[in-house]
Amino acid sequence: MPAALDQIEKPGVVIAKDAPRISVDHWVLADIPADRRSLQEGEDSSGFAKGGKPTGPTSHGVRGANVYAGFLPSKPDMAGSYGGYDGPCPPRNDQRPHRYVVEIFALDIERLVLPEGFTGNAMVDAMKGHVLARGAASATYSRWEGTK
Structure with a gap:
């Protein structure tokens, strides 16, 4: 994502x-039950909800705050x-395609100790020393409307 958030749209x-970039989280979900396979x-999420969706416990894990x-x-x-x-919703005025990565981690503990509304960075910090395995998939996407 462009580092200058005030330039979006x-x-x-x-x-x-070549504008400066930052990494952001579009989805943060912790404590997925070990017996959950999909x-x-x-x-x-059934789509973007104006005003967002609540953070906290769900039947499939604990939601953190996204970007x-x-x-x-x-x-x-x-x-x-x-x-x-x-x-994904890259800005239409961004020339650079955005790269989206979904990662999942197997941990050696059932629950992380996280505050309400935790961020992806807080989750990564809490996972340190507990990761048994990880997997990832990625894709790129752009909505650039200018001349390429």
Whole structure:
């Protein structure tokens, strides 16, 4: 994601391919039950919800806060907690395709000690020393509307 969040979707602005970037979390889910082998499509989200979805316990794990919790609350009509999954939505004014990675971790403990509304960084810190295995899948996506 562009590091300059105030440039996202700003009329007349083009975010260059080489603009500074930051990594963000579109989904943070901890403490998935060990007997859980899959999530059904839409189980943690049936689409973007204006104002977000709650953080906290669900039947399939504990939701943390995703990236939208960090910058959408500054827009009065979008404020909320933004837990769960809110999918890819790269800015239309960004020349660089965004890379999305889904990671899953097998841990040697059943539950992490995390505060309400925890972030992905807090979850990574809590997992240190407990990771038995991990898997990942990635894809790229762009909504660039300018001349390529």
